[in-house]
Amino acid sequence: MHKPAPRRVTIVDVARHAQVSTTAVSKVLRNAYGASPAMRAKVQQAIAELGYRPSAAARGLRGQTYTIGVMLPELRNLFFADILDGITAQLGDSDYQVLLAPGCNGEKAEARVIEAMIDRSMDGLVLIAPVSAKSRLNEIARAVPTVVVGRHGSSPAYDSVTDDDILGAALVVEHLAELGHRRIAHIEHHETDRVRLAEMPNAQRAYGYREAMIAHGLESEIDIASTTYTQAGGYLGAKQLLERPVRPTAIFAGADVVALGAMEAIAEAGLSVPGDISVAGYDNSALAAFGPISLTSVDQDGRQMGANAARLLVERIGQRDRRTAQVKLSPTLVVRRTTAAIETAG
Amino acid sequence: MHKPAPRRVTIVDVARHAQVSTTAVSKVLRNAYGASPAMRAKVQQAIAELGYRPSAAARGLRGQTYTIGVMLPELRNLFFADILDGITAQLGDSDYQVLLAPGCNGEKAEARVIEAMIDRSMDGLVLIAPVSAKSRLNEIARAVPTVVVGRHGSSPAYDSVTDDDILGAALVVEHLAELGHRRIAHIEHHETDRVRLAEMPNAQRAYGYREAMIAHGLESEIDIASTTYTQAGGYLGAKQLLERPVRPTAIFAGADVVALGAMEAIAEAGLSVPGDISVAGYDNSALAAFGPISLTSVDQDGRQMGANAARLLVERIGQRDRRTAQVKLSPTLVVRRTTAAIETAG
DNA sequence: AGTGATGTGGGTAACGTTTTCCAAATGTTT
DNA sequence: AAACATTTGGAAAACGTTACCCACATCACT
Numbered sequence: 001m002h003k004p005a006p007r008r009v010t011i012v013d014v015a016r017h018a019q020v021s022t023t024a025v026s027k028v029l030r031n032a033y034g035a036s037p038a039m040r041a042k043v044q045q046a047i048a049e050l051g052y053r054p055s056a057a058a059r060g061l062r063g064q065t066y067t068i069g070v071m072l073p074e075l076r077n078l079f080f081a082d083i084l085d086g087i088t089a090q091l092g093d094s095d096y097q098v099l100l101a102p103g104c105n106g107e108k109a110e111a112r113v114i115e116a117m118i119d120r121s122m123d124g125l126v127l128i129a130p131v132s133a134k135s136r137l138n139e140i141a142r143a144v145p146t147v148v149v150g151r152h153g154s155s156p157a158y159d160s161v162t163d164d165d166i167l168g169a170a171l172v173v174e175h176l177a178e179l180g181h182r183r184i185a186h187i188e189h190h191e192t193d194r195v196r197l198a199e200m201p202n203a204q205r206a207y208g209y210r211e212a213m214i215a216h217g218l219e220s221e222i223d224i225a226s227t228t229y230t231q232a233g234g235y236l237g238a239k240q241l242l243e244r245p246v247r248p249t250a251i252f253a254g255a256d257v258v259a260l261g262a263m264e265a266i267a268e269a270g271l272s273v274p275g276d277i278s279v280a281g282y283d284n285s286a287l288a289a290f291g292p293i294s295l296t297s298v299d300q301d302g303r304q305m306g307a308n309a310a311r312l313l314v315e316r317i318g319q320r321d322r323r324t325a326q327v328k329l330s331p332t333l334v335v336r337r338t339t340a341a342i343e344t345a346g
Numbered sequence: 347m348h349k350p351a352p353r354r355v356t357i358v359d360v361a362r363h364a365q366v367s368t369t370a371v372s373k374v375l376r377n378a379y380g381a382s383p384a385m386r387a388k389v390q391q392a393i394a395e396l397g398y399r400p401s402a403a404a405r406g407l408r409g410q411t412y413t414i415g416v417m418l419p420e421l422r423n424l425f426f427a428d429i430l431d432g433i434t435a436q437l438g439d440s441d442y443q444v445l446l447a448p449g450c451n452g453e454k455a456e457a458r459v460i461e462a463m464i465d466r467s468m469d470g471l472v473l474i475a476p477v478s479a480k481s482r483l484n485e486i487a488r489a490v491p492t493v494v495v496g497r498h499g500s501s502p503a504y505d506s507v508t509d510d511d512i513l514g515a516a517l518v519v520e521h522l523a524e525l526g527h528r529r530i531a532h533i534e535h536h537e538t539d540r541v542r543l544a545e546m547p548n549a550q551r552a553y554g555y556r557e558a559m560i561a562h563g564l565e566s567e568i569d570i571a572s573t574t575y576t577q578a579g580g581y582l583g584a585k586q587l588l589e590r591p592v593r594p595t596a597i598f599a600g601a602d603v604v605a606l607g608a609m610e611a612i613a614e615a616g617l618s619v620p621g622d623i624s625v626a627g628y629d630n631s632a633l634a635a636f637g638p639i640s641l642t643s644v645d646q647d648g649r650q651m652g653a654n655a656a657r658l659l660v661e662r663i664g665q666r667d668r669r670t671a672q673v674k675l676s677p678t679l680v681v682r683r684t685t686a687a688i689e690t691a692g
Numbered sequence: 693a694g695t696g697a698t699g700t701g702g703g704t705a706a707c708g709t710t711t712t713c714c715a716a717a718t719g720t721t722t
Numbered sequence: 723a724a725a726c727a728t729t730t731g732g733a734a735a736a737c738g739t740t741a742c743c744c745a746c747a748t749c750a751c752t
Contacts, residue, residue: 010738021702026740036700056466057411058738060403061707067466069445075430076632081421088449097462099415100446103434116443120402120413120466292638356708367732372710382730404708407737 009052018046029054030063060121066095068313069117070126071104078286079302080128083149086306087126094314096123107131118144124313126306131196145316147309153199154326159312161327163300165201168331169208169252170215171298172280175333176250177216180342181278184213185223185248187237187258202229205254205282223248227258234261242269249277249342256281256288259295263338274340284334294337304329355398364392375400376409406467412441414659415463416472417450425629425648426474429495432652433472440660442469453477464490470659477542491662493655499545500672505658507673509646511547514677515554515598516561517644518626521679522596523562526688527624530559531569531594533583533604548575551600551628569594573604580607588615595623595688602627602634605641609684620686630680640683650675 011029015022020039027035028043035043046052056065070087072080088098099122101113110132117125122144129150130137140146141157148160169186176184186209189202197203206224213222223244225237234253241248242265251266253259259281266277273279281288284299308327316322357375361368366385373381374389381389392398402411416433418426434444445468447459456478463471468490475496476483486492487503494506515532522530532555535548543549552570559568569590571583580599587594588611597612599605605627612623619625627634630645654673662668 008738011740012738022739023702023704023741024700027701030740032740034700039701053461053465055406055738057403057406058707059740060401061407061709061738062740063707064740065403065466075421075427076424078422084421084448097459097466098448099466100448102430102444102446113443115399116402119399120411120443120445354708358708368709369711369732369734370730373731376710378710380730385731401708404737405710407708407739408710409737410710 008055009050011052011054014043014046014050014052017050018043064123064317065121066097067120067122068096068098068124068126068310069120069122070098070100070128071110071113071117071130072100072102072128073104073110073131075102079283079300082302083128083306083309086303086308087310088306089303090307090310091314096314107133111136114140124317126309126313129201134199145313145320147313147316149305149309150201151199152201152204154324156324159309159316159325159327161305161309161312161329163201163305163329163331165204165331166208166211168282168298168300168333169205170212171331171333172252172282172296173209173212173216173218175296175335176252176278176280176339177218179250179278179339181250182218183221183223183246183248184218184250184252185225185241186252186254187225187227187234187241187262188254189229189233190226202254209252229255229258231257231261231264234258234263235265236261238262238265239269242266242271250339251277251279253279253281256283256285256295256297258282259297259338260287260293273338278339278342280339288334288336296336296339297334298331299334300331301329354401355396357398357400360389360392360396360398363396364389410469410663411467412443413466413468414442414444414470414472414656415466415468416444416446416474417456417459417463417476418446418448418474419450419456419477421448424631425646428648429474429652429655432649432654433656434652435649436653436656437660442660453479457482460486470663472655472659475547480545491659491666493659493662495651495655496547497545498547498550500670502670505655505662505671505673507651507655507658507675509547509651509675509677511550511677512554512557514628514644514646514679515551516558517677517679518598518628518642519555519558519562519564521642521681522598522624522626522685523564525596525624525685527596528564529567529569529592529594530564530596530598531571531587532598532600533571533573533580533587533608534600535575535579536572548600555598575601575604577603577607577610580604580609581611582607584608584611585615588612588617593623596685597623597625599625599627602629602631602641602643604628605643605684606633606639619684624685624688626685634680634682642682642685643680644677645680646677647675 011022011025014025024039025043028040059065091098101117104110104113110130124145127148138155138157146158148158150162152162173184188206191197191203213219225240227233227237251262253262259279263273263279266273271277281295281297284297288295288297312325357368357371360371370385371389374386405411437444447463450456450459456476470491473494484501484503492504494504496508498508519530534552537543537549556568559565571586573579573583597608599608605625609619609625612619617623627641627643630643634641634643658671
């Protein structure tokens with residue numbers, strides 16, 4: 001009763017069954033040149049009859065594995081899940097299979113995971129918000145077709161897809177300014193690394209905030225708390241801001257969770273949102289959309305980003321030496337109930 | 347400037363560099379018998395110097411790939427993410443790399459994904475809440491070591507890890523009964539398939555609910571709405587329950603999202619939670635824990651489940667013909683603010 | 693009829709490992 | 723010293739596929 005699994009059907013079995021050579025079968029499998037329609041049909045039938053499926057391991061040794069690896073720094077982040085949806089949707093009808101590597105928080109784990117994907121001869125890699133050094137990314141991209149998502153700056157080796165974080169920050173500032181706010185503070189993610197300072201979205205958001213403030217003639221109102229993109233960071237940042245001589249009437253948090261933490265601190269200080277202080281977040285996560293919270297937030301179209309990444313990757317797999325491209329998408333502002341005009345009593 | 351990636355270092359390079367045979371290197375790599383400490387050291391050094399990493403593709407053709415595939419039906423479900431954490435934590439210091447296949451909702455997509463993982467010669471599979479027919483699961487398990495998570499019932503071919511859903515439901519009923527509730531209703535996920543009716547957690551929860559009601563002498567109070575495990579399903583289910591002749595004083599929703607939908611319907615009916623109706627969910631998701639919601643819910647230790655699954659899988663990879671095991675963990679009830687005693691005014 | 697282009701099919705050598713031998717060297721017991 | 727067991731190392735054959743060739747047949751022009 002414990003039958004030990006029959007040997008797998010191989011290309012040789014198919015060839016024998018169809019009375020052709022293995023080469024012929026291989027050609028049919030890859031839609032390669034040199035197979036007549038008649039033979040194609042014969043082989044297809046043999047494949048169907050035997051239930052043959054090619055071994056990716058064997059394929060990897062010579063050609064492609066039809067596998068695309070995606071690195072996600074954090075599974076619980078719904079924005080990343082959207083990106084993944086976009087990737088799989090775009091690749092849905094192709095022969096490629098997407099595989100995900102989990103648990104890549106930190107530069108070391110990230111390196112391990114990327115190596116693992118390369119070792120498994122994946123045809124292409126999508127790296128979402130990687131933290132590795134840029135030189136390392138270039139190295140990786142030279143070894144295997146790569147698309148980097150969510151990291152600004154261009155590379156000669158890999159394509160990149162980003163959302164315009166500067167614009168996103170500007171949208172928030174503009175929205176708040178239109179509501180009459182002048183003292184608009186920002187809670188940023190503290191960044192030390194030089195390269196990341198230029199390339200990471202958090203840095204771009206802070207930069208965009210500054211520029212937008214200046215553009216609206218609010219240079220003197222710029223007020224920044226530098227913590228981290230976490231709920232605790234938001235709490236701490238808001239606390240700092242509230243203790244300063246001039247209290248902000250609005251806080252632009254660099255991420256939704258940060259906004260949540262900030263709202264906590266605001267409530268603790270006996271102030272109301274948006275009555276006393278307006279709060280805006282970034283990412284338009286499920287949290288922001290959730291009724292009781294209803295947080296004004298910047299929406300990045302994750303699916304769109306993922307779809308673009310997949311498209312670029314497939315293009316590059318097809319033509320490895322083509323010029324690299326940088327796709328930059330535009331975010332939109334989703335206004336909800338945490339932001340209001342400054343004179344609500346007016 | 348566009349250097350075309352140097353050829354990968356292979357086992358042959360290492361062998362040459364260490365002045366030994368490729369066999370020797372292979373032995374060292376796999377900690378196999380037949381390599382002296384001296385040679386071991388020599389080879390290790392060569393590997394380090396050359397930065398050699400074995401090709402999983404080539405390995406897959408003969409031996410293991412040191413890859414474990416995990417199938418998740420839904421990325422956004424935080425409970426599944428916990429399971430995954432447990433798996434990776436357990437496998438953290440082993441040589442195994444975990445890869446995830448996304449987008450496996452529905453029997454067809456699930457089949458495709460599982461085949462893809464088998465084609466890639468993965469050493470083992472963890473299937474989380476699979477919906478495939480049992481015979482299919484047995485077939486899969488015969489082809490590759492498999493552990494099924496979150497599906498009751500035992501198989502001669504695969505190990506399984508489940509949480510005791512019957513107990514979970516009992517915990518909820520007991521809690522509500524202790525609070526003085528008698529008319530405790532349940533919103534279940536409608537199940538048609540015969541086998542799944544016995545094996546799926548949702549069915550077990552409904553069964554556990556019935557049994558617990560009977561055990562508490564509340565057989566006549568059993569009241570079930572049969573919808574789906576979605577927010578909409580919860581809304582609809584609660585609506586149905588509220589329209590019935592006898593209104594329940596408590597609703598046990600089979601999942602947290604269901605509870606959320608139910609609360610929506612309750613609010614719409616002008617009733618309060620827990621003032622008029624107590625509500626309990628299942629899964630103890632982040633949603634339940636979230637302050638403003640604060641939903642009483644059953645907590646399954648996902649990490650623990652994942653860790654057990656990984657342990658069983660590695661054991662089975664080591665010894666394919668050992669007896670199958672069924673691990674059943676016990677859930678706990680997390681009481682929050684959506685359940686209260688029936689005489690609050692007492 | 694002779695030449696070249698094109699279409700069709702297959703033989704065979706990779707690809708980078710592991711595995712199964714086998715031989716030699718060394719150690720241990722009579 | 724002979725016989726046997728154990729350790730150490732390597733040669734060579736898989737594993738299943740693709741890529742690179744070459745052979746043959748057919749066809750269209752000179």
